Amino acid sequence: MKTPFGKTSPGNLAFVRNGCYTLADFRVFLRLRLSGIMTVILNREQIEQALDEVTAQIIADAPEGVDLAVIGIRSRGEILAQRLASLLAKRLGKDVPCGTLDITLYRDDLNSPHGDSQPQVRTTEIGFNIDAKVIILVDDVLYTGRSTRAAMDALIDLGRPEAVRLAVLIDRGGRELPIQADYIGHKTDAAPGQLVQVNLVESDGTDQVVIE
């Protein structure tokens, strides 16, 4: 497929589907031009399918009589958690509570001069009691495992869940802590310098996962 900006594989461009460019397509093109090489590893349909599979596995594993709740790590994990909660609710035929966790205060690089650019503290919004529930903790990409560690510490300060399970859309390898996901949408090996970026309609205008 030839695009205005050279040879790439824009798997889910709306142009391919319906013959006209959308705003999201232009953003994809621009980002391509700015960043050089970019490969789409999951398109919209594939993300949908991955979430369906994860939903089915969670339901298959869920013990009888225990309440499930979904908690997403800001910010992409929050959106994925909402999607997962509604998929679970549909399949189970009952409401599945969904919350958002901000892990900034629990990061291990807060006092490190080599830390990321300054993290911004946002709100944690969990409108239910997590005690005795099976919590599905949701993040977009599992990489070093440090965010998951922070999220678990934050969760434990909120109460005592029956169990915490980790669900991620992408496992890109490269762990620095002994942490593994229970549910994985897609596994890929990305080199340390590469950026695995999950774009979602709600935050980025388009659903896709790219490696840059």
Next chain:
Amino acid sequence: MAIRKKNKPLTWNRKHLLGLRELSSEEIKFILDTAEGFEEISTRSVKKAPPLRGKVVVNLFFEDSTRTRNSFVLAASRLSADIIEFTMKTSSVSKGETLLDTARNMEAMGTDIVVIRHGAGGAAKLLSRNIDSCVINAGDGFCEHPTQGLLDVYTIRKIKGTLEGVKIAIVGDIAHSRVARSDLWAMTKLGAEVTFVGPPTLMPAGVEQLPVSVSYSLDEVIEKVDVINMLRIQFERIGGNPFPSIREYSHYFGLTVERMKRAKPDILVMHPGPINRGLEMESEVADGQNSVILEQVKNGLAVRMAVLFLVNQAAAQSH
């Protein structure tokens, strides 16, 4: 077509909070947004988070305080810092030690953040130039009380949604009030219209150069404002007689039940504390449904946690 970067986060790089006059509106909003994230800590089962673990905060209070001092202690504890409490009455200041010597000695013990309240304007600034720790001004003379200004605008923003176009009266002893000054900067930078109300004898010199209207009659203002912030008469700082009698002051500038009847039904009644009940405000008003005085105290905790967190972050990144 340009890609619009959605709300690009501001980078906070101030390791001292000395006053609100020097802050941009973006910086003030950034502190308020950050404070929202800290409110939740106080509502959960473990009321603690780890970002200041291993840091030492010193409360260096050369003047009396109930709210501010305890609020800083609690804020620092909730962020897992260790706290040294310094009070003038039980310290070597009574033996003649200077401010800088005291601060340097405290710093020699390994402090990271110094919270200072002092009767002299500029004390916090002086300290910030002479020690390595982060300095947070908890009130200096008649100059500024930045965390009070922040918690006041935080409270208003939380209830009204915005400061833009909100009409605010600050009433009473403006001349001796650092709260009035910090409030003025925070409120006007966020787009509010501020009126100072009080007798001419309690207006600060040079008030006409400030971005504020001045009124000498509470009755003229009471019907028009969305927020009214009542100040205490600071008898301990006043020399001479600024008004003939307390009763007369109360008659003209006190917030009474009668006056409240003419105010907008959703007016917010604020007071930085401590209240002299029956003087600047009747008890029924202080405890009435428009009063957000205790909300202010509650919000102060979140705001102070945010400030402690941010100055420490700025210090960590400048190393």
